Amino acid sequence: MSMLEGRIRIPSGCAISAVISREGRRMTGEKIIESMRPMHERSNGLGGGFAGYGIYPEYKDLFALHIFYDGELCRAACEAYLRDHLEIVKGEIIPTRKIPNITDEPLIWRYFVTPLRSVLASRQLDENEFLARIVMHINTHLQGTYVFSSGKNMGVFKAVGFPEDVGAFYRLEEYEAYCWTAHGRYPTNTPGWWGGAHPFALLDRTIVHNGEISSYDANRRYIEMFGYKCTLQTDTEVITYIADFLQRKQGLSLTELASVIAAPFWSTIKRKPTEEERLNLSFLRKVYPSLLITGPFSIILGFEGGLMALNDRLKLRSMVVGEKDDLTFIASEEAAIRAMEPEAENIWSPAGGEPVIVTVKEGCY
Amino acid sequence: MPGINYFYPEFEVVRNDARCIRCQVCARQCANEVHSYDPERDLMLSDESKCVNCQRCVSLCPTRALKIVKSDCRLRENANWEGDTIREVYKQALSGGVLLSSMGNPKNYPVYWDKILINASQVTNPSIDPLREPMETRVFLGKKPEKLERDENGNLKCELTPQLELSMPVMFSAMSYGSISYNAHESLARASKELGIYYNTGEGGLHEDFYVYGPNTIVQVASGRFGVHRDYMEAGAAVEIKMGQGAKPGIGGHLPGTKVGPDVSRTRMIPEGSDAISPAPHHDIYSIEDLRQLVYSIKEATGHKKPVIVKVAAVHNIAAIASGIARSGADIIAIDGFRGGTGAAPTRIRDSVGIPIELALAAVDQRLRDEGIRGNVSLVVGGSIRSSADVVKAIALGADACYIATAALLALGCHLCRTCQTGNCNWGIATQKPELVKRLNPDLGYKRLVNLMTAWNHEIKELMGGMGINSMALRGNRLMLRGVGLTDAELRILGISHAGE
Numbered sequence: 001m002s003m004l005e006g007r008i009r010i011p012s013g014c015a016i017s018a019v020i021s022r023e024g025r026r027m028t029g030e031k032i033i034e035s036m037r038p039m040h041e042r043s044n045g046l047g048g049g050f051a052g053y054g055i056y057p058e059y060k061d062l063f064a065l066h067i068f069y070d071g072e073l074c075r076a077a078c079e080a081y082l083r084d085h086l087e088i089v090k091g092e093i094i095p096t097r098k099i100p101n102i103t104d105e106p107l108i109w110r111y112f113v114t115p116l117r118s119v120l121a122s123r124q125l126d127e128n129e130f131l132a133r134i135v136m137h138i139n140t141h142l143q144g145t146y147v148f149s150s151g152k153n154m155g156v157f158k159a160v161g162f163p164e165d166v167g168a169f170y171r172l173e174e175y176e177a178y179c180w181t182a183h184g185r186y187p188t189n190t191p192g193w194w195g196g197a198h199p200f201a202l203l204d205r206t207i208v209h210n211g212e213i214s215s216y217d218a219n220r221r222y223i224e225m226f227g228y229k230c231t232l233q234t235d236t237e238v239i240t241y242i243a244d245f246l247q248r249k250q251g252l253s254l255t256e257l258a259s260v261i262a263a264p265f266w267s268t269i270k271r272k273p274t275e276e277e278r279l280n281l282s283f284l285r286k287v288y289p290s291l292l293i294t295g296p297f298s299i300i301l302g303f304e305g306g307l308m309a310l311n312d313r314l315k316l317r318s319m320v321v322g323e324k325d326d327l328t329f330i331a332s333e334e335a336a337i338r339a340m341e342p343e344a345e346n347i348w349s350p351a352g353g354e355p356v357i358v359t360v361k362e363g364c365y
Numbered sequence: 366m367p368g369i370n371y372f373y374p375e376f377e378v379v380r381n382d383a384r385c386i387r388c389q390v391c392a393r394q395c396a397n398e399v400h401s402y403d404p405e406r407d408l409m410l411s412d413e414s415k416c417v418n419c420q421r422c423v424s425l426c427p428t429r430a431l432k433i434v435k436s437d438c439r440l441r442e443n444a445n446w447e448g449d450t451i452r453e454v455y456k457q458a459l460s461g462g463v464l465l466s467s468m469g470n471p472k473n474y475p476v477y478w479d480k481i482l483i484n485a486s487q488v489t490n491p492s493i494d495p496l497r498e499p500m501e502t503r504v505f506l507g508k509k510p511e512k513l514e515r516d517e518n519g520n521l522k523c524e525l526t527p528q529l530e531l532s533m534p535v536m537f538s539a540m541s542y543g544s545i546s547y548n549a550h551e552s553l554a555r556a557s558k559e560l561g562i563y564y565n566t567g568e569g570g571l572h573e574d575f576y577v578y579g580p581n582t583i584v585q586v587a588s589g590r591f592g593v594h595r596d597y598m599e600a601g602a603a604v605e606i607k608m609g610q611g612a613k614p615g616i617g618g619h620l621p622g623t624k625v626g627p628d629v630s631r632t633r634m635i636p637e638g639s640d641a642i643s644p645a646p647h648h649d650i651y652s653i654e655d656l657r658q659l660v661y662s663i664k665e666a667t668g669h670k671k672p673v674i675v676k677v678a679a680v681h682n683i684a685a686i687a688s689g690i691a692r693s694g695a696d697i698i699a700i701d702g703f704r705g706g707t708g709a710a711p712t713r714i715r716d717s718v719g720i721p722i723e724l725a726l727a728a729v730d731q732r733l734r735d736e737g738i739r740g741n742v743s744l745v746v747g748g749s750i751r752s753s754a755d756v757v758k759a760i761a762l763g764a765d766a767c768y769i770a771t772a773a774l775l776a777l778g779c780h781l782c783r784t785c786q787t788g789n790c791n792w793g794i795a796t797q798k799p800e801l802v803k804r805l806n807p808d809l810g811y812k813r814l815v816n817l818m819t820a821w822n823h824e825i826k827e828l829m830g831g832m833g834i835n836s837m838a839l840r841g842n843r844l845m846l847r848g849v850g851l852t853d854a855e856l857r858i859l860g861i862s863h864a865g866e
């Protein structure tokens with residue numbers, strides 16, 4: 001018990017990959033599962049997961065909650081709590097298939113929900129903030145219950161296992177998404193719990209991350225001032241909250257977000273050609289010194305309508321980008337990109353701290 | 366009662382007569398007049414009763430003929446009634462007065478810095494080599510906005526309330542002109558300018574010669590308001606309101622009249638030779654609302670161009686006090702721990718009032734975070750920061766920067782004899798006697814300060830690199846710290862785990 005994720009901090013090495021169609025064309029999960037095979041060595045079977053965007057078009061205006069339960073009692077308690085705050089349009093078990101390598105699964109449910117208007121009005125919150133608080137409450141206060149996906153028209157699927165097996169387990173070939181991200185984990189310790197696998201998600205934002213950030217506790221203690229609770233002690237969790245805080249609450253753009261968490265060095269800022277750039281960059285650095293993430297990382301931040309890939313400012317983790325037609329691929333290794341698209345072109349390695357932002361054409365998602 | 370007031374001297378002067386060449390350097394160097402030459406017998410004599418063990422004569426004796434040792438003539442040993450304790454009783458029975466001391470609390474209280482260890486990267490993430498990769502120690506002190514704003518075109522509004530920019534997270538703490546010499550001040554001012562940091566005038570005003578260093582000067586306003594006037598306020602880069610000092614929480618500054626010569630008298634705007642004793646409280650601050658008024662008056666008076674620092678001593682309820690200050694409009698809170706130095710303080714207060722800075726810092730940083738107002742203020746801590754490792758530990762506990770004073774004086778030659786209150790500092794620091802002041806050469810003094818800080822900055826970078834951290838995102842990263850030999854209560858307050866956990 002004492003070794004469960006969240007009680008201790010577990011460093012991990014990892015593999016990440018992503019594919020996105022700029023035209024909003026939807027692809028089944030097979031491609032992304034393929035991408036993880038050549039990177040098998042980067043995981044050790046102790047965590048894998050996927051996020052797909054555009055997978056629930058029939059419920060696209062509802063929040064899709066994916067929840068792990070330790071048992072039926074937990075489910076009853078959580079559903080009672082959900083009913084007090086949300087209208088549950090649909091609740092069902094997430095379909096899975098039996099795989100020998102994936103064992104000890106919790107109960108895995110999903111719900112399509114919308115906030116009860118009356119409750120929303122009385123709390124004076126917008127629906128995103130309302131939902132975020134519900135998720136945060138469940139994850140910190142309801143024993144044996146863990147919401148691992150909470151956005152609209154998207155979903156996270158994760159488990160303890162190798163990513164290829166996790167993909168098969170969740171039958172991802174049956175889902176179609178315009179953007180997929182994936183993660184394989186190499187924790188130095190046995191997390192023993194499915195919630196600890198990645199992607200990590202809050203609302204429509206998901207993060208897959210490779211690396212171990214050395215600024216973790218400074219980042220965590222800062223972000224916890226704003227109502228976030230880092231229950232998992234993982235880097236990915238804290239990065240997700242930082243992205244949520246800076247984008248949703250502070251209204252920063254993706255590029256601005258990148259220049260906070262992978263801030264350019266002062267010497268680089270000094271060399272920027274325009275006064276405006278210098279002013280903006282130093283302003284963000286002065287305001288958010290505690291949200292600079294140091295230590296090696298490559299992350300892919302997924303959100304409704306796009307993704308952003310980013311390396312730490314020293315580029316201490318590998319990450320490559322490639323393209324083919326309307327598709328953009330991102331992965332820890334070129335081999336993963338080739339597995340998805342042997343003909344991929346324009347393969348390049350973004351520089352440290354240089355965000356790669358890919359968005360889907362307006363109206364196509 | 367014959368003999369009752371006699372104490373055998375604390376130190377003995379040991380002179381190796383075979384080495385002594387009768388050059389009389391010691392006699393000229395010792396302002397306490399310990400050494401003298403007897404021409405008739407061609408002998409160097411010593412009156413060790415006056416010796417304070419400042420090591421000046423030892424350091425300058427050309428033949429290394431001198432050493433000062435602790436006298437072994439002492440009262441019968443008693444773990445409860447130690448020699449010093451008994452001696453102090455005798456002294457007070459004679460004088461009826463309050464005991465005075467200087468420099469920081471020398472008693473054997475726990476030094477938490479020495480029970481905290483720093484982390485380093487191994488395997489799962491790489492350390493960063495500061496010789497090969499950029500490593501940033503720059504910090505900005507001041508309030509950070511809660512909410513970002515944009516103009517009508519959607520551009521970020523980049524105005525910030527005034528900030529202090531430091532090239533490294535260390536500043537020279539308040540030491541007044543008067544308590545220390547002109548040359549000491551000049552060294553601090555010039556070093557700050559060269560280093561891109563700040564020094565602090567203390568409560569004695571600013572000598573007109575040093576206005577040129579204004580951009581690297583923090584001007585202090587204390588309860589005595591010595592030397593405070595319009596130009597003074599405008600000269601500095603920031604204004605510090607001194608509410609308290611770690612060495613003497615609850616009382617005001619204390620400068621003996623012997624140190625108030627013509628220059629000091631002019632700078633402080635007080636009569637020559639008069640004791641400068643600041644009132645215990647500010648007479649316009651009897652509560653937190655009053656502090657707020659003073660903070661805003663100072664901001665008004667300086668056109669909202671300078672950050673305002675509020676300096677307090679670390680006392681029992683420091684977390685609540687700091688939280689009040691963070692809501693009072695102050696931009697920076699400086700907390701001074703109970704081991705902080707002083708030019709003169711009542712011994713009993715120095716040795717038994719206040720709390721360690723490590724615990725105060727940890728409690729304050731956590732409280733401000735719990736209340737979500739950590740961004741309102743920067744935290745600067747002092748009160749015995751002795752090395753770059755202490756600085757790194759302080760930052761990781763949650764400080765934005767450190768104040769150092771004793772370490773700076775050591776760099777200038779101080780030998781910690783703890784008799785600054787006498788005004789006879791043989792090293793030209795805590796004195797106003799021209800013949801002593803000139804012993805401190807500011808051209809060399811400032812260079813030594815620059816060296817010390819440069820060395821510390823290198824070490825800070827190495828420690829950071831080891832942890833895999835290359836910016837001041839180190840602040841508050843308590844996971845990088847572990848305690849050794851600390852109790853559960855101490856670990857809880859420090860917010861760190863025990864080594865091995």
Ligand code: SF4
Pocket residue numbers: 378394395396397398399400415416417418419420421422423433791
């Ligand atoms: S007071 Fe200093 S200079 Fe004088 S004898 Fe003692 S150690 Fe030497």
Ligand code: SF4
Pocket residue numbers: 419467468774778779780781782783784785786789790791792793794795
């Ligand atoms: S400043 Fe001078 S008098 Fe004070 S402790 Fe140092 S050496 Fe002694």
